[in-house]
Amino acid sequence: MSSISAEGLTKQFSNEARPAVDGVSFAVEPGEFVVLLGPSGCGKTTLLKMLNRLYEPTAGRLLVDGVEARSMPATQLRRRIGYAIQQTGLFPHLRVEQNIAVVPRLLSWERPRIEARIDELLDLVGLPREFRRRYPRQLSGGQQQRVGLARALAADPAIMLMDEPFGALDAITRARLQDELLSIQRKLHKTIIFVTHDIEEALGLADRIMVMNEGRIVQVDTPLAILTRPGDRFVEQLTGADDVLRHLSLMPVAAALGSARPSAIAPSVAQPPLRPQDDLRFALTQILGSGAASLPVVDDGYEIGRLTLADLCAILPPTAVVRETPAPAPAA
Numbered sequence: 405m406s407s408i409s410a411e412g413l414t415k416q417f418s419n420e421a422r423p424a425v426d427g428v429s430f431a432v433e434p435g436e437f438v439v440l441l442g443p444s445g446c447g448k449t450t451l452l453k454m455l456n457r458l459y460e461p462t463a464g465r466l467l468v469d470g471v472e473a474r475s476m477p478a479t480q481l482r483r484r485i486g487y488a489i490q491q492t493g494l495f496p497h498l499r500v501e502q503n504i505a506v507v508p509r510l511l512s513w514e515r516p517r518i519e520a521r522i523d524e525l526l527d528l529v530g531l532p533r534e535f536r537r538r539y540p541r542q543l544s545g546g547q548q549q550r551v552g553l554a555r556a557l558a559a560d561p562a563i564m565l566m567d568e569p570f571g572a573l574d575a576i577t578r579a580r581l582q583d584e585l586l587s588i589q590r591k592l593h594k595t596i597i598f599v600t601h602d603i604e605e606a607l608g609l610a611d612r613i614m615v616m617n618e619g620r621i622v623q624v625d626t627p628l629a630i631l632t633r634p635g636d637r638f639v640e641q642l643t644g645a646d647d648v649l650r651h652l653s654l655m656p657v658a659a660a661l662g663s664a665r666p667s668a669i670a671p672s673v674a675q676p677p678l679r680p681q682d683d684l685r686f687a688l689t690q691i692l693g694s695g696a697a698s699l700p701v702v703d704d705g706y707e708i709g710r711l712t713l714a715d716l717c718a719i720l721p722p723t724a725v726v727r728e729t730p731a732p733a734p735a736a
Contacts, residue, residue: 406469406484406562406595408455410431413698415465424450426619427464434562435593439606442616444643448599449614452565452600453721455597456485468563483507486564486594490571492539493552500551501536501571507559513586520677528591530584546577553585559590570605582608592653598607603643607631607654615639622673652684660684660719676713677702684719687711 409431416423419732425447431685432438452457456468457478466473473481494503501522508518526533529550540548550567556564570578582605589596597645600606605628615623615630615638623635631651636641644650658680676694678687678701691699716730 406700407434407467407468408457408563408597411467413451413454413466414462414635415447415459416462423447423462423619425454425461427689428619428621429464429623430614430615430624432595432597434595437589437596437598437609439610439612439613439614440597440599441606441613441642443599443601446616447619448601448616452599453596455565456482456487476543483511483559484561484563486559486561488556488564488566488569489586490550490568494555496540498532498539499536500538500543501542503540503551504555504558506555511559521558525557528557528588529554530610543575546581549573549577549581550584551579553581559595562595564594564596566596567575568599568601571600571602578605583717586610594659596689603650607643607650615642617642629734640651648720649685652716654682655719656680657682657684657687657711660687660711660715661701677707679703680708684716688713688716691716 409429411429412427413425413429414423414427415425428451429554432571438500440451442448452458454461457466457473460474462475466485468481495506498506504522505518508521513521522536525534526535531547531550535543535547540551552569556566561668573581576686586609598609607649610627612624612626614621615631615635615636619702623630623639630639630643631645631647631654631670634643634645639645661680676699677688677691678699680703687699691711698712699708701709701711
């Protein structure tokens with residue numbers, strides 16, 4: 405695993421009045437999943453491209469594992485960093501196996517090692533090995549994105565940069581690939597910097613979120629802290645900090661149960677049980693859908709408590725308030 409950090413990193417394009425990236429400083433720890441979140445034009449993609457030196461900084465320092473990035477050849481740096489983009493960037497004239505093998509071949513890996521790596525990565529991203537001989541045009545958008553992810557992982561880089569890789573996909577495919585990425589991250593523990601302007605995607609993926617606006621980082625924190633303690637009005641509006649359902653989606657059922665202890669009684673099968681690790685947004689839909697006053701929470705086969713709507717309301721922070729629609733004025 406690798407760390408990556410910046411000190412006063414700036415990018416000023418000659419035809420622009422203000423810097424695209426304006427003196428940003430941050431540190432991403434080894435194995436951390438950090439999301440760059442912000443509106444279009446805020447500088448997040450420019451910053452990402454500076455991290456693998458597709459853009460050279462106008463000022464400031466970029467450090468990879470404590471070493472100044474400009475002290476090494478750009479090609480050497482890029483081969484240490486996986487890069488996945490929205491339109492996959494696959495070479496249309498190359499088969500899937502050839503696309504995945506691009507960087508390992510540049511690194512002069514032996515053929516048996518490359519062949520084994522291709523099969524390993526196809527398994528990892530959930531594609532049949534028979535797809536090796538297909539061309540990108542013979543794949544769906546989601547399948548192409550999986551190949552793009554496999555190619556970014558091919559040389560086993562410690563750092564992954566991802567620029568809205570799922571942005572062009574339909575909602576169902578996008579959700580599946582987000583789940584797949586989290587599953588891969590749990591296995592591989594890469595250091596990931598992921599660009600998006602989608603708040604739901606950021607909240608679902610990130611260990612920490614870096615919110616950008618007009619070339620600057622305005623807040624860095626965990627998803628829950630970003631929602632419950634937005635740094636300013638811009639962050640509050642961008643993230644929808646007063647959205648109750650977003651708050652609930654980031655909190656587990658266990659948080660609403662306090663110090664409950666397992667009972668010696670097996671749960672009733674009459675009502676669908678919840679698990680301690682389920683999020684409270686899911687729990688809310690289950691309670692409302694069942695029509696029950698409460699649902700059992702089950703852990704390791706034993707009921708450890710029951711969750712009610714009152715429990716959900718009690719755990720919400722003060723900033724997460726439901727805004728009621730005013731009652732219409734009585735007719736004259």
